[in-house]
Amino acid sequence: xxxxxxxxxxxxxxxxxxxxxxxxxxxxxxxxxxxxxxxxxxxxxxxxxxxxxxxxxxxxxxxxxxxxxxxxxxxxxxxxxxxxxxxxxxxxxxxxxxxxxxxxxxxxxxxxxxxxxxxxxxxxxxxxxxxxxxxxxxxxxxxxxxxxxxxxxxxxxxxxxxxxxxxxxxxxxxxxxxxxxxxxxxxxxxxxxxxxxxxxxxxxxxxxxxxxxxxxxxxxxxxxxxxxxxxxxxxxxxxxxxxxxxxxxxxxxxxxxxxxxxxxxxxxxxxxxxxxxxxxxxxxxxxxxxxxxxxxxxxxxxxxxxxxxxxxxxxxxxxxxxxxxxxxxxxxxxxxxxxxxxxxxxxxxxxxxxxxxxxxxxxxxxxxxxxxxxxxxxxxxxxxxxxxxxxxxxxxxxxxxxxxxxxxxxxxxxxxxxxxxxxxxxxxxxxxxxxxxxxxxxxxxxxxxxxxxxxxxxxxxxxxxxxxxxxxxxxxxxxxxxxxxxxxxxxxxxxxxxxxxxxxxxxxxxxxxxxxxxxxxxxxxxxxxxxxxxxxxxxxxxxxxxxxxxxxxxxxxxxxxxxxxxxxxxxxxxxxxxxxxxxxxxxxxxxx
Ligand SMILES: [Zn+2]
Numbered sequence: 001x002x003x004x005x006x007x008x009x010x011x012x013x014x015x016x017x018x019x020x021x022x023x024x025x026x027x028x029x030x031x032x033x034x035x036x037x038x039x040x041x042x043x044x045x046x047x048x049x050x051x052x053x054x055x056x057x058x059x060x061x062x063x064x065x066x067x068x069x070x071x072x073x074x075x076x077x078x079x080x081x082x083x084x085x086x087x088x089x090x091x092x093x094x095x096x097x098x099x100x101x102x103x104x105x106x107x108x109x110x111x112x113x114x115x116x117x118x119x120x121x122x123x124x125x126x127x128x129x130x131x132x133x134x135x136x137x138x139x140x141x142x143x144x145x146x147x148x149x150x151x152x153x154x155x156x157x158x159x160x161x162x163x164x165x166x167x168x169x170x171x172x173x174x175x176x177x178x179x180x181x182x183x184x185x186x187x188x189x190x191x192x193x194x195x196x197x198x199x200x201x202x203x204x205x206x207x208x209x210x211x212x213x214x215x216x217x218x219x220x221x222x223x224x225x226x227x228x229x230x231x232x233x234x235x236x237x238x239x240x241x242x243x244x245x246x247x248x249x250x251x252x253x254x255x256x257x258x259x260x261x262x263x264x265x266x267x268x269x270x271x272x273x274x275x276x277x278x279x280x281x282x283x284x285x286x287x288x289x290x291x292x293x294x295x296x297x298x299x300x301x302x303x304x305x306x307x308x309x310x311x312x313x314x315x316x317x318x319x320x321x322x323x324x325x326x327x328x329x330x331x332x333x334x335x336x337x338x339x340x341x342x343x344x345x346x347x348x349x350x351x352x353x354x355x356x357x358x359x360x361x362x363x364x365x366x367x368x369x370x371x372x373x374x375x376x377x378x379x380x381x382x383x384x385x386x387x388x389x390x391x392x393x394x395x396x397x398x399x400x401x402x403x404x405x406x407x408x409x410x411x412x413x414x415x416x417x418x419x420x421x422x423x424x425x426x427x428x429x430x431x432x433x434x435x436x437x438x439x440x441x442x443x444x445x446x447x448x449x450x451x452x453x454x455x456x457x458x459x460x461x462x463x464x465x466x467x468x469x470x471x472x473x474x475x476x477x478x479x480x481x482x483x484x485x486x487x488x489x490x491x492x493x494x495x496x497x498x499x500x501x502x503x504x505x506x507x508x509x510x511x512x513x514x515x516x517x518x519x520x521x522x523x524x525x526x527x528x529x530x531x532x533x534x535x536x537x538x539x540x541x542x543x544x545x546x547x548x549x550x551x552x553x554x555x556x557x558x559x560x561x562x563x564x565x566x567x568x569x570x571x572x573x574x575x576x577x578x579x580x581x582x583x584x585x586x587x588x589x590x591x592x
Contacts, residue, residue: 004100005083006098009095010086013071013086013095014057014069016093016095017070020052022070023052027039027041037050037052040066042076043063044570044577046574050063057069057070070089071085074089078254079212079302080212112182112185116186117216119186120240123186124158124208125158127160129160132155134163147270147273148349149270149273149274150277153277156252157252160205163203164203165199166202167199169183169199185239185240187200187240188235201219204224205222205224206221207219207269210251212251213251217246218235220287243289244294245294246286247295247299248286252281253276257302262309265283265299265309265312266283266312266313267286268285268287268347271348275348275352280563290322291325291326291329292329296329306336307335308336309335310340310367311338311339312360312363314347315344316344320377323339323370324377330370338370339368342363348360365560368462375414378396378397378400379393381396382396384421384422384423394429401418464491464495465527467549469527469530469534471542473536474537478537485499485549488557498527502527509524544584557573
């Protein structure tokens with residue numbers, strides 16, 4: 001139960017806030033008349049439209065329309081809920097909070113919870129100190145150093161080590177006044193077969209699992225020796241610790257995620273540490289579980305409105321399956337999921353170690369939409385040359401299609417895509433998976449805003465591919481637009497080569513198909529098929545779609561610039577983005 005603070009407490013907190021000081025932690029303010037102004041921390045801009053009224057302790061932005069008081073400011077920028085935002089402010093400005101009168105039972109529960117949190121906090125400190133200072137933890141330190149992790153990042157995440165002895169934590173905590181019942185409740189000790197108590201975690205590297213505000217709720221623990229049993233164990237489920245809600249690193253990733261408008265989800269603890277150390281601080285891990293609704297909710301709060309969640313799971317089967325499951329449960333949410341394709345046999349930490357952070361940044365930039373990924377996956381495994389294989393593939397994509405909202409352009413597009421890829425009539429797919437969207441008889445061209453997908457993962461016909469197809473269908477006008485498509489407009493080398501091929505073969509995309517490059521040939525075929533199904537677009541359509549393409553390029557480069565901390569470049573790109581948005585508004589006949 002979230003605590004309820006008295007109205008008086010909340011008012012006193014609002015009063016105590018120094019609004020200029022608070023906002024200045026996020027953006028530089030200068031005094032103009034009676035107000036303080038600066039660049040808006042909620043949207044990208046070059047000239048300040050954000051202002052603070054220090055007297056009334058309010059902020060607002062006439063650029064993006066946000067506004068509110070200190071509590072909304074912290075809620076929005078730190079992705080906290082109301083009570084947490086109040087607590088954070090009260091702590092910062094030294095206000096003592098009073099709770100609404102609770103019933104005794106409720107109060108008892110809260111007190112117990114506070115005791116357990118204090119105990120977990122104590123345990124985290126104990127393990128962290130033990131890692132850095134004991135000789136017993138030398139091998140653990142070596143292991144972490146071999147993974148390229150600095151002492152600094154280990155301390156930031158309070159990574160620790162649990163002694164091998166049976167009861168070091170038990171004895172120490174009892175000396176500090178904690179009862180055995182509390183140690184059991186916090187999941188730090190367990191009963192032996194003879195009924196005695198012993199430490200749950202022994203001889204393991206300890207990763208504290210904290211909530212969004214940094215309160216330790218439990219631990220993930222990695223074995224150092226083979227004979228220790230399970231390589232990873234966690235705190236068992238309790239009143240405090242729920243595995244399905246936990247995201248490792250969320251407390252440290254939150255503000256970076258809010259700023260970047262994205263959050264990256266990896267599988268392992270050390271992946272979070274490695275990416276954080278490399279500057280991609282908006283990274284969290286799920287720990288060997290399927291992504292849950294609770295976790296998705298937390299991710300979406302952290303990434304903010306219009307934020308994107310990037311899944312960078314292992315290339316092995318279980319990682320891939322985990323991403324498909326995530327897609328299914330994210331279906332009803334207004335949340336953009338992208339899939340980062342990882343090299344086989346390498347996790348993000350290893351990728352950073354081997355190829356540097358740029359390799360990860362590039363992969364983030366060329367991440368697949370969930371639909372592209374899911375369909376590509378389902379079709380990849382089956383032998384599409386045989387009827388049996390095609391039926392099996394159809395069986396597999398069925399679920400994906402069923403998960404897309406009925407009567408949506410997305411679902412419709414997916415049906416078409418699968419029919420195309422399996423080389424069966426659209427009706428056949430429809431009959432197998434259910435009815436498509438209304439008006440699906442005429443070929444639907446995915447608009448640039450749709451996350452269009454196409455054939456196999458290698459020959460993805462996403463918005464970029466669709467634009468190339470559109471150019472191919474547009475004759476002379478298309479040729480001139482093709483020449484304006486630069487390398488940076490296209491997120492893969494394959495699409496760039498396809499563009500070059502189209503430029504070299506005006507009016508006949510299938511001429512001189514490369515015999516030795518199956519991927520390119522497949523992509524060109526997909527482009528030609530798409531182009532063939534299109535009405536020759538007019539100049540207006542080409543212009544608008546090109547602007548969309550350009551907008552995505554700028555957004556991508558902006559993300560890079562942010563990741564690099566290149567402020568000058570961010571400024572240029574933000575201006576370019578504004579410009580292209582204006583042009584788009586004009587092109588689409590809207591007033592901005
Ligand atoms: Zn703004």
